[in-house]
Amino acid sequence: MCGIAGVLHRSGGPVPLELLRRMSDVIAHRGPDGEGQYADGPVGLVNRRLASRLSLAPGSKLRLRGACGSQATALPPVEMKVQGIVAFPFDSSAGLTAMTTLPGFLRVCANESPGLAELLLVASKPEAGADAAVAAIRRVAPGLHVFSNEQLLDRLQRTDFSYFRQISFVLSAITIFFAFLLVTTLLTVSVNQRLGELAVLRALGFRRWRIVSGLLCESLLLVGAGGLLALPGGALLALWLDRILRTMPDLPERLHFFVFEPRAVLLHVAIIALTALLAAAYPAVLVARLPIAATLRHEVVS
Amino acid sequence: MSAPPVVEARDLTKVFPMPAGPVTALGGVSLRIDPSEYVAISGPSGCGKSTLLHLLGCVETPTSGSIALDGRQVASLSDAERSRLRLARIGFVFQRFFLLPMLTAWENVELPQSELRIPKAKRRERTRELLAYVGLESRADHRPSQLSGGEMQRVAIARALANRPSLVLADEPTGELDEATGTQIADLLDRVNADGTALVVVTHNAALAARAGRRIAMTSGRLA
Numbered sequence: 001m002c003g004i005a006g007v008l009h010r011s012g013g014p015v016p017l018e019l020l021r022r023m024s025d026v027i028a029h030r031g032p033d034g035e036g037q038y039a040d041g042p043v044g045l046v047n048r049r050l051a052s053r054l055s056l057a058p059g060s061k062l063r064l065r066g067a068c069g070s071q072a073t074a075l076p077p078v079e080m081k082v083q084g085i086v087a088f089p090f091d092s093s094a095g096l097t098a099m100t101t102l103p104g105f106l107r108v109c110a111n112e113s114p115g116l117a118e119l120l121l122v123a124s125k126p127e128a129g130a131d132a133a134v135a136a137i138r139r140v141a142p143g144l145h146v147f148s149n150e151q152l153l154d155r156l157q158r159t160d161f162s163y164f165r166q167i168s169f170v171l172s173a174i175t176i177f178f179a180f181l182l183v184t185t186l187l188t189v190s191v192n193q194r195l196g197e198l199a200v201l202r203a204l205g206f207r208r209w210r211i212v213s214g215l216l217c218e219s220l221l222l223v224g225a226g227g228l229l230a231l232p233g234g235a236l237l238a239l240w241l242d243r244i245l246r247t248m249p250d251l252p253e254r255l256h257f258f259v260f261e262p263r264a265v266l267l268h269v270a271i272i273a274l275t276a277l278l279a280a281a282y283p284a285v286l287v288a289r290l291p292i293a294a295t296l297r298h299e300v301v302s
Numbered sequence: 303m304s305a306p307p308v309v310e311a312r313d314l315t316k317v318f319p320m321p322a323g324p325v326t327a328l329g330g331v332s333l334r335i336d337p338s339e340y341v342a343i344s345g346p347s348g349c350g351k352s353t354l355l356h357l358l359g360c361v362e363t364p365t366s367g368s369i370a371l372d373g374r375q376v377a378s379l380s381d382a383e384r385s386r387l388r389l390a391r392i393g394f395v396f397q398r399f400f401l402l403p404m405l406t407a408w409e410n411v412e413l414p415q416s417e418l419r420i421p422k423a424k425r426r427e428r429t430r431e432l433l434a435y436v437g438l439e440s441r442a443d444h445r446p447s448q449l450s451g452g453e454m455q456r457v458a459i460a461r462a463l464a465n466r467p468s469l470v471l472a473d474e475p476t477g478e479l480d481e482a483t484g485t486q487i488a489d490l491l492d493r494v495n496a497d498g499t500a501l502v503v504v505t506h507n508a509a510l511a512a513r514a515g516r517r518i519a520m521t522s523g524r525l526a
Contacts, residue, residue, distance in 0.1 A: 200400040203361050204414050204461075205389020207382050293362035297352065300397055300473075 042104025043083045050096040051085045058084055064098065068109030078108045093246070093253045120144075164257065176275055183222050183279035187215065191283045198287055199295035212284045219280035220273070227272035231265070306373055307334045308469045308500045309358050314367035316353050316523075327353040328364070329523045337468065340495040341502045342514030350523040351504040352473055358502060359392050359471045360384045372468060389418055393462030393499075397474035399454040401446040407433065407457045408442040414464040432460040436490060452483035459490055463499070470494060472503045476510055488513055 046056055056062060065077040080100060091097055100108070124133035130148035137146045147155065191198070198211055238258035245257045316328040327350045335341055335358075343351050356362035357369060360376050369376045372391055376384060388394075401410045411432050415425040433439045436456035446454050455475060462470050475491065476484030488510045495501040505511050519526035 196400065197402060200394075200396070200402075202385070203359065203388065203394050204417070205385050205387075205392075205465075206417055207385045209382075210417070293353070293356035296356070296361070296396070296400075299400070 042078065042100050042107050043081045044098050044100035044104060045084050045086045046082055046099075047088055047091055047095065047097040048085055049094075050098060051082075053096060056082050056085070058082055062098065064108050066108040066110065075108070075110050080104065080108075089254065090252045092250045094249060124148075161257075172271075176271060179223060179226060180275055180279050183219055183276070184282055186222065187219055187280060187283040188286070190218070191215065191286050195290065195295050196299035198290055199292045199299065202290065202292045203296065208288055211287050211290075215284050215287055216277065216280045219276040223272050223276040223279065227268060231268070235260075305337050307336050307370075308339075308372065310334045310370045311354075311358060312368050314354070314357055314364045314369070316350070316357065316362070317365045327523050328357070330367070331523070331525055332367075333358075333518070333525070335469065335500050335502060337500055338495065338498050339500050340492075340513070340515040341500075341518060342511035342516070343502065343504045343518045343520060344506060344508075344511045345520035345526075347506075349520045351520055353523075354520070355471050355473050355502065355504050358469075359394060360388055389414060390465055391468050393464075393467040393470040395455070395458050395462050395470060395472035395475045397477040399446070399451075399458045399478070401454055401457055401461070403446050406443050406445055407438060407449065407453075407460075410446070410457055411460045411464055414461060418465050420465075428464065432463055433457075435463075435493075436460045450483075451479050452486055455479065455483075455487050456490060459487070459494065463494065467499065469500045469502065472501065472505075474505055474507075475503060476505065476507050484510065 044062070046062065050056065054060075054062065060082045062080045062082055063077040064080055066075040068075065080098070086099075088097055088099070122133060122137065124130045130150065134146045134148050134151070137144060201211060202208070242256055242258045246255070311331060311333045314328050314331045314333075315326065318325045318327055331350075331354060333354070343354065345351055353362065357364050360369070360371065360379075363377070371387060374387070376387070379387065401407075402413065405413065408429055411429045412425050415428060420428070429442075430439070433442050436459055438453060438456055438460070441449060441453060441457075446457070449457065455478075459470075459475075462472075472491065476487050479487060484507060488507075491501060491503065491510075492513055501514075503510060503514060511517050
């Protein structure tokens with residue numbers, strides 16, 4: 001004969017060995033053949049880096065020592081069974097990460113449960129959507145800071161990445177200003193060297209707007225050629241800077257500082273067109289006001 | 303009843319404001335150019351010959367007086383309309399040729415036709431015809447820097463005739479050329495006039511002026 005006694009915490013909490021021993025004592029009369037206690041520990045998932053470092057595989061045992069709150073230095077190690085090896089979405093590039101259930105986590109922390117958490121991740125139902133989930137949690141727990149992924153990213157864009165935005169803005173503004181000065185100077189010099197030709201074209205019957213539009217085209221070609229070359233140049237620079245910035249420690253592995261967005265190309269084209277128009281403005285005024293006869297006289301005399 | 307004039311100027315004055323005081327380049331000049339007429343204007347430097355030519359060509363506006371081109375009062379036209387009038391009705395020949403240096407002879411002659419939106423086939427036919435007319439078919443693909451002075455002026459004459467103008471205005475067309483080449487250009491201008499185009503030539507060249515049907519002398523901004 002034999003008997004088996006057991007305890008199952010549906011919440012996944014730990015079972016004290018002393019309790020199992022006392023239960024075993026109660027049924028000891030059923031047979032003397034043998035006796036033993038088995039308490040399975042918490043289960044968890046580990047990232048590939050940790051699995052590789054400690055040669056872990058599903059089913060392996062992983063001993064974790066907690067560093068939790070006031071008991072940071074005195075906690076015994078807890079054995080955890082590895083259920084799987086996974087890639088976590090926000091894992092850092094050098095992080096050794098393990099994940100377990102809340103009861104498992106409490107066990108690692110020797111059941112210290114202050115009821116506090118720094119971060120809670122909540123999955124919303126697809127049919128409800130993240131915004132509805134955020135609103136619902138806010139209603140239930142007004143004291144929590146609740147964000148959807150989109151809101152969090154937007155917040156990061158506006159605050160944490162504003163430094164990069166400011167640098168980009170300043171660099172772009174300086175570049176555009178010098179492009180504007182350079183093209184304006186080039187076109188002005190070019191117009192001044194071609195005053196005779198332009199006066200002849202006007203004398204032959206070319207309309208004022210035709211000459212001015214030709215000048216605008218020249219400006220667009222100059223700035224546009226630079227802008228076109230800037231696209232691959234900018235892409236290579238962004239890749240290079242991204243690689244440098246991503247060497248910073250503890251960054252999520254999938255985080256990138258430079259991400260291609262089609263609207264950036266549209267903005268680029270718009271800025272180029274505006275720069276070309278502004279750069280051509282002064283030489284265009286020179287051309288538009290060109291006195292035909294006086295210029296022809298001057299060309300003959302000179 | 304005589305044919306209406308190609309251009310008729312009445313009581314033209316032109317005063318240039320200068321820092322040292324206004325300078326009167328033209329004082330009350332009246333002139334009528336009839337179709338197929340050949341007029342030479344000569345006189346000392348600074349007497350207002352070129353100013354008169356610029357006024358007749360609608361590239362300058364008079365201080366007072368009126369100009370009628372093909373019966374239309376130029377003063378009432380907008381800048382775009384004056385441009386159109388120059389393009390379609392007036393041909394210019396300059397002392398320094400003023401060909402566009404980056405274009406070939408062919409392209410220089412084709413340019414005014416393109417601006418007038420002449421169909422490509424007609425442009426090609428007209429350009430070929432004009433280069434043959436001035437004897438430069440073989441130099442069609444040459445740029446101005448590859449042509450002699452006389453050849454450049456012949457291309458300039460072909461360009462002036464491109465849109466079949468009723469009036470060609472030539473400002474010292476032989477001024478940059480040696481005597482022999484100048485004579486060739488004068489012969490060419492004779493042919494242009496003989497083919498029915500009114501011609502006004504401003505020149506110091508007595509031999510060229512002598513070819514005109516009517517010779518006008520100018521002094522101090524007035525017709526003598």
